[in-house]
Amino acid sequence: MTTPNGIDPSVPPSGTGCTGCTECDAAGGWWFHLRRCAQCGHVGCCDDSPAKHATAHARDTGHPVIQSFEPGENWFWDYDTSELYESGPELAPPVSHPLDQPTPGPAGRVPDNWAETLR
Template sequence: MTANCTHLDKAEDVTPSGQGCVECLASGGTWVHLRVCRTCGHVGCCDSSPGKHATAHFHHEDHPLVSSYEPGEDWWWCFSDEVAFKVPDSPTFTYG
C-alpha cells in the first residue's frame, strides 16, 4: 500500500513537538485527534477539530506526511497523494 504515496523520501526521524496541538495550546483551543508531521515533528489537530492545524501545517510548510498521534493507531496520511497507509517498522507516537 505504501507504493501509492510518492513522498516517503520526505519522512525524517522526528520527535513530536509536544503533548498536544501546538497552535491550540497557544490559543486555548481544543482538538479532537492529533497528528504528527513526519518531516519536522509538528503536532497538529485533525480536520475534525476546529483549527484543522495539521492540514494548515501541510499547506504552510509543504510537509506532506503525517501519522496518527493517537493510542493504538499506526497509520500515516499523505496530504499530497491523498492516501492512508502503514509503514512497516516505523516508530509510533502516542501522547499522554
C-alpha cells in the same frame, strides 16, 4: 536526512506536541484528534477539530505526510497523493499523546457541547 517521501523517522514530536496540538495549546483551544508531521514532528489537530492545524501545517510547510498521534494508531496520510497507509516506518518516540489524556482534549478546555461543534 529526510527521505524523499517526506518522512524522517529520527525526528521526535516538537514543542508542546508531546501532549497536544501546538497551536491550540498556544491559543487555549481544544482538539478532537492529533496528527504528527512525519517530516518535522509538528503535532497539530485533525480536520475534525475546530482549527484543523495539521492540514494547515502541511499546506504552509510543504510537509506532505502525517501520522496519527492517537494511542494504538500508526497509520499515515499523504496530503500530496490523498493516500492512506495502514503502516509505515516507526517514528521517534513518543508515538502518541499520553494515554491519560482524554479525547477530545485537553481536559478542562473541551466545551460541553463539543460534539455539536464538530458537525
